[in-house]
Amino acid sequence: MTQPSPTPGGASSDRTGRFVTQPNGHIAPLSPHMSIWRWHVTMTASILFRATIIASTVGVLFFIAWLGALAFGPDAYDTALAVAGSPLGLFVGFGLTVVLFSFILNGARHTYNDTGNGLTVKSATLLSNIAVWAPIPLAVLFWVVLFAVGRVSL
Structure with a gap:
């Protein structure tokens, strides 16, 4: 045609x-x-979901490094724990926690949408705002609890 x-x-x-x-x-x-198209929070949520998938590969690399340190014995494991407990290690850990919460919330949003729900403009905007903004306060709360119970310290 x-x-x-x-x-x-x-x-x-x-x-x-x-x-x-x-x-x-x-x-x-x-x-x-x-x-032509104006920016909308659903676009941001979609892009962040893809970014969390990419960022989670960084987390997998750290997990593999931790397993390697575990396999090489107590000295290597102590070094890995020292690096993870350093300010830079805690910063990376916080970032990966944000990624984890973002991945969970965006995944829940996608799963809910896959059932045919939440597809109106109002509900899609609400779910996208939750998926975009909630990971940071959730990660802060998670790390506050870790510090409060003594699992992490500076």
């Missing part, structure tokens, strides 16, 4: 830039882009 030419001269004479001639000669409108 061919698209009609927007003007008698085809896409080459289209001054709006909204049409393009495809390699097969068909005239087609350009797809909407960021200049």
